[in-house]
Amino acid sequence: MTTARPRSRGAPDSPAAPPPWTEGLELTDEQRTAQAGFADFARREILPHADRWDREEHLPGEVVRALADEGHLGAWAPREHGGAGLDPVTFGLLNEALGHACSSVRSLLTVHSMVIRAVTRWGGSRLRSRWLPALASGTAVGAFALTEPEAGSDVASLRTAAEKTADGYRLTGGKRWITFGQAADVFLVFARCDDGPAAFLVERDAPGCTVEPVTGMLGTRAAMTAHLHFDGCAVPAEALVGRAGFGLNAVAADALETGRYSVAWGSAGLARACVEASARHAAAREQFGRPLAQHELVQRLITEMAVNTSAARLLCLRAGRLLHSADPQAVEAVWSAKYFAARSAFRAAADAVQVHGARGCGPDAPVQRLLRDAKIMEIIEGTTEIQQTVIAQSVVRELAGPAGLSAPAQNRGVHSGG
Numbered sequence: 001m002t003t004a005r006p007r008s009r010g011a012p013d014s015p016a017a018p019p020p021w022t023e024g025l026e027l028t029d030e031q032r033t034a035q036a037g038f039a040d041f042a043r044r045e046i047l048p049h050a051d052r053w054d055r056e057e058h059l060p061g062e063v064v065r066a067l068a069d070e071g072h073l074g075a076w077a078p079r080e081h082g083g084a085g086l087d088p089v090t091f092g093l094l095n096e097a098l099g100h101a102c103s104s105v106r107s108l109l110t111v112h113s114m115v116i117r118a119v120t121r122w123g124g125s126r127l128r129s130r131w132l133p134a135l136a137s138g139t140a141v142g143a144f145a146l147t148e149p150e151a152g153s154d155v156a157s158l159r160t161a162a163e164k165t166a167d168g169y170r171l172t173g174g175k176r177w178i179t180f181g182q183a184a185d186v187f188l189v190f191a192r193c194d195d196g197p198a199a200f201l202v203e204r205d206a207p208g209c210t211v212e213p214v215t216g217m218l219g220t221r222a223a224m225t226a227h228l229h230f231d232g233c234a235v236p237a238e239a240l241v242g243r244a245g246f247g248l249n250a251v252a253a254d255a256l257e258t259g260r261y262s263v264a265w266g267s268a269g270l271a272r273a274c275v276e277a278s279a280r281h282a283a284a285r286e287q288f289g290r291p292l293a294q295h296e297l298v299q300r301l302i303t304e305m306a307v308n309t310s311a312a313r314l315l316c317l318r319a320g321r322l323l324h325s326a327d328p329q330a331v332e333a334v335w336s337a338k339y340f341a342a343r344s345a346f347r348a349a350a351d352a353v354q355v356h357g358a359r360g361c362g363p364d365a366p367v368q369r370l371l372r373d374a375k376i377m378e379i380i381e382g383t384t385e386i387q388q389t390v391i392a393q394s395v396v397r398e399l400a401g402p403a404g405l406s407a408p409a410q411n412r413g414v415h416s417g418g
């Protein structure tokens, strides 16, 4: 007699238990328990409101507090600084659950965790003790500010200047498209100083720092995007994160890896939401005397999105395991997971709208939001084309040696802001 482990499957529309084609992830019992808790939180606190937040282009303070109260904003912070210290796979499952419900909320976790990662790994002791407990508890929210008008995929061309002063630095320049720029308390800002690119933790109310809200974004509309302006903005010397000159290759590269990993899992969650919505609609809607689900071309759409979602999750899990063991292959694994998951999410969302027909295009259709959000996944944390470049160069380097590779390929993936 086999003794199957009791596992709640939940209702067919419940995200708590993954459907059969997404199983095989071989999670530990602790990870499965955490996964169920994340899904429950997302179903209660986020999913019912996601379409409204999208329409209002605003995330209320209550949801930020709810995330903080659950310890989710401290997910990526070490326990000694008050965080949850989640292992990478469990952190990924949290991103998946939030991405399944609302990509704007998931993007808050992404950029906040990127700042936590940078301060934890590269911040000085005063900076760590001042900011990590606040970031981990969610009493302060962090945002990641790398992109500029002239520096998008090519981050090395950033122009924001950091001039050394007697007691710190003075920043002059601007940052574009900063997720949660409207609401964050502190920004991780990249600027060029005499010794090269550097990263600074800049408080929102630092004199000379102004925030310009951006509305009407295509997707992740509730992510409260902003442009930032620095007009001789004075920051103390201790605001420097890492050493001057190492801002891109160390601090940004490290933070962007966290961001890419978070977006990969979030995209897998978004893709899963597309499969679930499509399966439910195809079963309920009849045309030509039978449910859409019995029309073979609709079955093909559902098969493609289901299998791609499953594959995306497996790539995310592989990346998480490699990150957990600090395997050097984790860098490429995270790139691959983000590349495949983001592309799969966009294709799944486009096909989900197709399966829904006009209903998918209507103002209240969640799949409409999923499609708009999915397009963003192909642009942030390294565009699809930059990833194609980096992954191909990595494959060529591994299989044919370093000859003929261009300089950016040696750059451990420092392309594209958050």
Ligand SMILES: Cc1cc2nc3c(=O)[nH]c(=O)nc-3n(C[C@H](O)[C@H](O)[C@H](O)COP(=O)(O)OP(=O)(O)OC[C@H]3O[C@@H](n4cnc5c(N)ncnc54)[C@H](O)[C@@H]3O)c2cc1C
Binding pocket: 111, 144, 145, 146, 147, 151, 152, 153, 154, 176, 177, 178, 179, 180, 217, 219, 220, 225, 376, 379, 380, 381, 382, 383, 384, 385, 386, 389, 415, 416, 417, 418
């Ligand atoms: C919703 C949203 C949120 C964002 N949040 C943040 C944030 O929090 N912090 C932050 O710093 N930034 C953020 N960004 C900016 C984001 O990181 C950039 O949009 C991204 O890095 C791409 O830069 P770009 O938009 O300037 O495009 P460009 O670099 O100008 O690229 C335009 C197109 O050309 C392609 N391209 C560029 N170079 C090459 C090449 N060498 N080979 C082939 N194709 C190429 C790109 O793939 C893309 O398709 C956000 C963007 C969006 C849309």
